[in-house]
Amino acid sequence: MSVALFNALLELGDDHLILGHRVSEWCGHAPLLEEDLAMPNMALDNIGASRNIYTYAGEVEGKGRDEDQLAYLRLDREYKNCLLVERPNEDFAHTMLKQLYFSAFMEPYWQAALSSSDETIRGIAGKAVKEMAYHIRHAGEWVIRLGDGTEESAKRMKEAVEELTPYVEELFVMSADAQECADDGILPDREALRAQWNQTVANIFDQALLELPEVKYPQLGGRTGHHGEEMGFLLAELQYVQRAYPGMSW
Amino acid sequence: MYSQGLIGADGTTEETEEFLAAFQARIDREEKIEPNDPMPEGYRKTLIRQIGQHAHSEIVGMLPEGNWITRAPSLRRKAALLAKVQDEGGHGLYLYSAAETLGVSREQMTEELLSGKAKYSSIFNYPTPTWADMGTIGWLVDGAAIMNQIPLCRCSYGPYARAMIRVCKEESFHQRQGYELLISLCNGTKEQKDMAQDSINRWWWPSLMMFGPHDADSSHSEQSMKWKIKRFSNDELRQKFIDATVPQAEYLGLTVPDPDLKWNPEKNNGKGGYDHGEINWVEFWQVVKGHGQMNRDRIKARKKAWNDGEWVRDAALAHAEKRAARQTAQAAE
Numbered sequence: 001m002s003v004a005l006f007n008a009l010l011e012l013g014d015d016h017l018i019l020g021h022r023v024s025e026w027c028g029h030a031p032l033l034e035e036d037l038a039m040p041n042m043a044l045d046n047i048g049a050s051r052n053i054y055t056y057a058g059e060v061e062g063k064g065r066d067e068d069q070l071a072y073l074r075l076d077r078e079y080k081n082c083l084l085v086e087r088p089n090e091d092f093a094h095t096m097l098k099q100l101y102f103s104a105f106m107e108p109y110w111q112a113a114l115s116s117s118d119e120t121i122r123g124i125a126g127k128a129v130k131e132m133a134y135h136i137r138h139a140g141e142w143v144i145r146l147g148d149g150t151e152e153s154a155k156r157m158k159e160a161v162e163e164l165t166p167y168v169e170e171l172f173v174m175s176a177d178a179q180e181c182a183d184d185g186i187l188p189d190r191e192a193l194r195a196q197w198n199q200t201v202a203n204i205f206d207q208a209l210l211e212l213p214e215v216k217y218p219q220l221g222g223r224t225g226h227h228g229e230e231m232g233f234l235l236a237e238l239q240y241v242q243r244a245y246p247g248m249s250w
Numbered sequence: 251m252y253s254q255g256l257i258g259a260d261g262t263t264e265e266t267e268e269f270l271a272a273f274q275a276r277i278d279r280e281e282k283i284e285p286n287d288p289m290p291e292g293y294r295k296t297l298i299r300q301i302g303q304h305a306h307s308e309i310v311g312m313l314p315e316g317n318w319i320t321r322a323p324s325l326r327r328k329a330a331l332l333a334k335v336q337d338e339g340g341h342g343l344y345l346y347s348a349a350e351t352l353g354v355s356r357e358q359m360t361e362e363l364l365s366g367k368a369k370y371s372s373i374f375n376y377p378t379p380t381w382a383d384m385g386t387i388g389w390l391v392d393g394a395a396i397m398n399q400i401p402l403c404r405c406s407y408g409p410y411a412r413a414m415i416r417v418c419k420e421e422s423f424h425q426r427q428g429y430e431l432l433i434s435l436c437n438g439t440k441e442q443k444d445m446a447q448d449s450i451n452r453w454w455w456p457s458l459m460m461f462g463p464h465d466a467d468s469s470h471s472e473q474s475m476k477w478k479i480k481r482f483s484n485d486e487l488r489q490k491f492i493d494a495t496v497p498q499a500e501y502l503g504l505t506v507p508d509p510d511l512k513w514n515p516e517k518n519n520g521k522g523g524y525d526h527g528e529i530n531w532v533e534f535w536q537v538v539k540g541h542g543q544m545n546r547d548r549i550k551a552r553k554k555a556w557n558d559g560e561w562v563r564d565a566a567l568a569h570a571e572k573r574a575a576r577q578t579a580q581a582a583e
Contacts, residue, residue, distance in 0.1 A: 021320060024328075027335050028316035029551065031559020032566075033343055033356075036312065040336040044329055051325045068324045092562045148572065149565025156561070234320075241323035241381055248438055250323040250381075250431075 004180035013053035014081035020046030045131040072242040077225035084167035093156040096142040103135035108196040112188035147208025169218030282408035285351035305345035307371035314378040348409040375542030382449035388428015390457040401481035461488035
């Protein structure tokens with residue numbers, strides 16, 4: 001088995017699962033009915049991608065762990081998602097910006113992964129790349145509406161930008177495992193996607209009358225399992241049934 | 251899903267006898283009534299009330315199941331539940347659109363839901379404390395909804411009837427999905443089976459209440475039947491539901507919590523059916539009148555979503571106006 005690939009897949013799988021979990025928290029509580037349909041859609045895309053990634057990670061590991069064992073039965077320090085995706089929803093502005101930041105990174109990531117040397121990765125990328133393009137469009141349109149909407153929405157959007165931008169850097173960080181996979185041509189080089197991310201976000205921010213702040217002190221730690229305080233509560237909810245009733249099929 | 255027990259519909263109408271007779275003749279010929287067709291005011295009001303209640307039920311119905319999305323025990327179940335709750339929202343959207351064809355806006359209907367003026371199905375005022383409830387709601391609650399809704403596919407009002415065709419297909423899928431969830435529990439450990447039994451104990455009677463009061467006590471049924479908005483009586487549908495559902499409970503190895511339930515070969519003109527115990531109508535009216543365990547919480551959650559979302563809706567509108575103004579200005583240059 002490739003330890004590096006297994007770990008790099010967990011980084012990816014956890015990003016998608018945790019972001020999907022966060023956006024799913026909105027279901028039934030959205031600001032308008034259309035978003036009560038759109039946000040579960042984004043959650044389904046994110047969680048669906050995590051299932052494919054975990055299933056493959058389990059195969060790569062070769063210890064018989066399936067998607068659920070990987071998704072539900074690890075300790076908090078073993079989750080490798082970046083801090084951005086675990087940030088609480090706060091309000092609709094934060095949520096849409098988080099979706100935009102993530103999808104603006106993942107769309108070119110999956111695009112690059114379409115030419116991976118690994119067939120399964122190519123397959124996962126083929127589906128995910130279309131979904132991420134849609135997420136950029138949907139979340140991007142909201143960022144524009146809110147940024148160039150009312151005084152209040154512009155204020156909230158600016159606050160979200162201030163608060164979430166320091167978490168973006170971690171998307172580009174190459175762990176030793178991710179680097180090994182990139183060197184082998186299995187997974188894309190995250191650092192190389194910076195220009196595309198900047199371009200996507202700059203284009204949307206331009207229309208949203210927003211400015212991307214310079215980040216002097218990026219927030220890092222998720223990839224090495226150093227999560228924020230909110231992550232424990234998220235995992236407590238996510239894992240509740242599996243922990244309370246261990247070893248059962250559902 | 252939706253309860254047939256239409257609450258507080260005012261079917262009164264003031265048109266001439268000649269007009270009413272011509273309208274009734276169209277109904278009797280099984281012609282569909284379309285949005286721009288002349289119709290008695292009572293027919294319009296009844297439909298607005300019924301479709302509105304149905305739409306609200308879908309929207310409020312997202313809450314008890316949404317309660318388990320973040321805690322679903324497997325990723326497969328989580329995805330299925332998300333998709334299901336999303337379907338309910340989608341049903342709400344079609345139904346609000348169908349009601350809008352009768353001259354009422356979605357905003358107006360939403361205000362009526364939040365103020366308590368408009369009702370929604372009482373079943374959603376029961377809590378969902380366990381994971382098994384996700385199966386039971388699919389099986390019993392959506393099952394009861396389908397019994398009510400299949401005849402609505404032939405409702406005399408075209409937009410409602412057509413919306414119901416798609417809704418019924420999805421509900422039928424939800425019902426099978428819920429039942430499949432319970433099969434997993436019933437094939438599992440004792441704790442899982444106990445969880446399923448506890449759930450049916452709590453949901454059985456409220457599901458029977460979804461069909462509304464006994465025919466003798468159902469004040470609005472007669473006119474709705476005449477207008478072919480409704481095709482079967484509350485008690486007929488309830489009986490059909492019980493007869494279809496009891497064998498499904500037996501297959502799961504679960505007990506229906508009704509000591510008076512017994513097979514009666516004479517029933518249904520000799521085809522046989524189940525006799526059942528009396529429904530607790532005190533509880534039914536308590537919940538209908540707003541005093542169920544979750545009534546206040548449900549409305550509070552809907553109000554919170556609506557109020558917290560106001561700035562988002564305002565911003566979307568403001569942005570659309572700015573954009574339109576810019577386009578007009580550009581065109582003028």
